[in-house]
Amino acid sequence: MKMTVIGCGYLGATHAACMAELGHEVLGMDVDIDKVHTLNSGKAPFFERDLDDLLATHTASGRLHFTASYKEAADFADLHFIGVGTPQQPGSDAYDLSHLFEAVRRLAPGLTRPAVVAVKSTVPVGTAPRVAELLREQAPAGDLIEVAWNPEFLRESFAVEDTLRPDRLVLGFNTGHSRAEALLRQAFAEIIDSGTPTIVTDWATAELAKGAANSFLATKISFINAMAEVCEKSGADVAELxxxxxxxxxxxxxxxxxxLGFGGGCLPKDLRGFITRADELGADEAVGMLREADTVNARRRRRVIDLAREELGTDLRGKRITVWGAAFKPGTDDVRDSPALAVAQDLHGLGATVTVTDPKALDNARKLHPGLDYVEDPIAAAEDADLLLHLTEWPQFSPIDPRRLAARTRNPKVIDARGTLDTARWRDAGWTIRCLGHR
Structure with a gap:
């Protein structure tokens, strides 16, 4: 098949490359010219495991290319996936849909024949009818444009795997959707034929799917972190629990x-966006537990700062603190709502000199928090440190010899906020180690 992917960030670029891997001819479209050039060279403008290999393979084969032209995209195919970002609105927890509606408005004038527009972007429930109305009003083909909702459930650093081998496929349609369903089933034929559960539903249910899933996952993480607080008070061990x-x-x-809790560009945004939309619908009491999940998550970051002050004293001015980790989780260079960077920035605001290291995310971290210090080598980053904070559980950190590291620090003290360091090994090497919720 021929298809387009509008918006080539984490979601769109991965979807485009994976559709090419499934044998389709794919045109990715993005308004960022520099991003388009980078993608056409066979590289992603961000780090995502296995993605560069797919981009290099399929840009070279001719199955995949990228453009900045909406007209070229509209002419290229009759199936258009939209995967633009829907961040939080400035000063609000609601979704900012401006990129989505801008993409629809700019694509619509080129839709002169029957086509299917399948939206993958995460949105508040009730968005699909607005997209359909815009297309009906502004596309020359009018009512011949069908709208489908195809939410994504990707995990960053596993996005390629989750696209090619998803645990479920959700297709949302309005009434009279036979052509749209046929096209999407053809697009995903290899995935469906492999036995992937495929749920065909209405627009509203499909729109709710991603936000509901992320809200549940956020609640699960916050539940065990709430139990970690109880463990600290009672002397129990949260990992065993x-x-x-x-x-x-x-x-x-x-x-x-x-x-340390969850972060990134999806879970926090989708949790808060889900709560906000529930409030708008008058279902605010139904999502009270989700508000508490968000509160527990924020409290984990404050707990690390409290532990740092317990170790170093309430006045952190002049103290040197090393932070292992800048990305919100290992396997990515994404620093959006990174718990590690939030803690680092707060400690910097309290007067500490904070040095951050990370295998992939230093460039993005520098742009977001230029006041912090950055060192690539995790051992060199700990030079003369009064305290080491392990805040992103990159596998590169665990094998480091704590005896060798202790010789470089001013005080061998570590707070393991991710619970993945070998506590016995570090204590045997002379370190004071404290872990969230662990004995």
């Missing part, structure tokens, strides 16, 4: 990792 709970098949261990 999580293992005990996880063996209950109704609960499950996956995704219930205690620590």
């Amino acid at each position: 999580a293992d005990i709970l996880g063996h209950d098949i109704r609960i499950g261990r996956r995704g219930m990792r205690p620590g």
Whole structure:
């Protein structure tokens, strides 16, 4: 098939490359000329595992290319995926849909024949009818343009795997959607034929799917972090507790990792956007537990700062603190709502000199927080440190020899906010180590 992908950020670029991997001819469209040039060279403008390999393979094969022209996109195919960003509105928890509606408005004039527009962007429920109305009004083909909703459930650093081998496929349509469903089933034929559960539903249910899923995941993470607070007060160990709970098949261990909490461009935004839309619909009481999940998540960051002050004293001026981790999780260079950087910036605001290291995210971190210091080598970053904070659980950090590291620091003290360092090994090397919720 021939298809386009409008918007080539984390979601769109991955979707475009994976559709080419499935054998389709794909044109990616983005208004950022520099991004288009980078993608056409076979590289992503961000780090995502395995994505560069797919981009290099399929830009070279001719199956995949990128443009900045909406007209070229409209002429190229009759199936158009939209994957533009829907960040939070400035000063609000609601979704900012301006990029989505701008993409629809600019694509519409080129839609002169029957086509399907399948939106993948995460939105508040009730957005699909507005997209359909815009297309009906502004596309020359009018009522011959069908709108489908195809939410994504990608995990950053696993986005390629999650696109090619998803755990479910959701297709949302309005009434009379036979052509749209046929086209999408053809697009995803290999995935569907492999046995992937495929749920065909209405617009509203499909719109709710991503926000509801992320809200549940956020609640699960915040639940185990709330239990970590109880463990700290009672002398219990949250890792062992999580293992005990996880063996209950109704609960499950996956995704219930205690620590510093969640961040990134999806979970916090989707949780708050889901709450905001529920408030608008008059269902505010139904999402009270989601508000508490958000509160617990913020409290984890404050707990690390409290522990730092317990170790170094309330006055942090003149103290040197090393932070291992800038990305919101390992395997990505994404620093959006990064718990690690939020803690680092707050400690800097309290007067500490904060040095940050990360295998992939330093360039993005520098742009966001230029007042922090940045060092590529995690051992060099700890030079003369009064305290080390382990805030993103990159696998590169755990093998570092704590004895060698202790010789470089001013005080061998570490706060392991992710619970992945070998505490016995670090204590044997002379370190004072404190972990969130662990003995």
